Amino acid sequence: MRLLIMGPQGVGKGTQAALLAEHYDIPAISTGDIFRYNIKNKTPLGLEALKYTDKGELVPDELTNKIVKDRLAQDDAKNGWILDGYPRNAAQVEALDAILEELGTPLDKVVALDADHDVLMERIAKRAQIEGRSDDTPEAIAKRLETYAKETAPLLDIYRDRGQLVAVDGVGEIKEISANIIAKLDA
Numbered sequence: 381m382r383l384l385i386m387g388p389q390g391v392g393k394g395t396q397a398a399l400l401a402e403h404y405d406i407p408a409i410s411t412g413d414i415f416r417y418n419i420k421n422k423t424p425l426g427l428e429a430l431k432y433t434d435k436g437e438l439v440p441d442e443l444t445n446k447i448v449k450d451r452l453a454q455d456d457a458k459n460g461w462i463l464d465g466y467p468r469n470a471a472q473v474e475a476l477d478a479i480l481e482e483l484g485t486p487l488d489k490v491v492a493l494d495a496d497h498d499v500l501m502e503r504i505a506k507r508a509q510i511e512g513r514s515d516d517t518p519e520a521i522a523k524r525l526e527t528y529a530k531e532t533a534p535l536l537d538i539y540r541d542r543g544q545l546v547a548v549d550g551v552g553e554i555k556e557i558s559a560n561i562i563a564k565l566d567a
Contacts, residue, residue, distance in 0.1 A: 382488045388528045389525060411463075415429050500521075
């Protein structure tokens with residue numbers, strides 16, 4: 381099973397990706413986690429990414445595409461994966477299509493989680509308190525949600541047109557949401 385999990389920040393993508401990864405015995409791959417790991421460990425990739433994130437900018441597509449291709453080519457991803465945080469724009473959709481074609485591993489489905497704006501703001505504020513994430517200020521949250529609505533949400537139409545979209549309400553009990561996703565994927 382090769383899946384994308386998409387939705388605005390705070391909708392529960394990371395939580396659901398972990399549960400789906402366990403259920404299908406495939407790795408959950410988060411581009412954000414990959415960048416945070418590399419930045420924390422001061423790897424060449426991390427130092428390159430830091431040049432952008434320090435200025436509050438997104439890491440350029442070229443660098444992001446490279447790390448995704450590298451990660452999807454690793455042995456533990458041969459039987460499938462769940463990709464969280466990518467693609468974020470139309471150019472990355474094209475890049476992912478090319479990567480998957482080159483690897484001979486077509487995408488199966490795209491899980492799209494959604495929730496009300498107020499629910500998202502509340503969840504992210506709570507996450508900021510628990511995890512102490514410096515990038516979860518109200519201003520930064522609002523900007524990320526706006527960027528998602530403008531650049532990433534339209535990508536769902538691409539996957540809907542391809543017949544790959546599985547839309548799921550991201551509000552409710554975590555296990556119920558997970559069961560709903562699995563039922564729709566296995567249908």
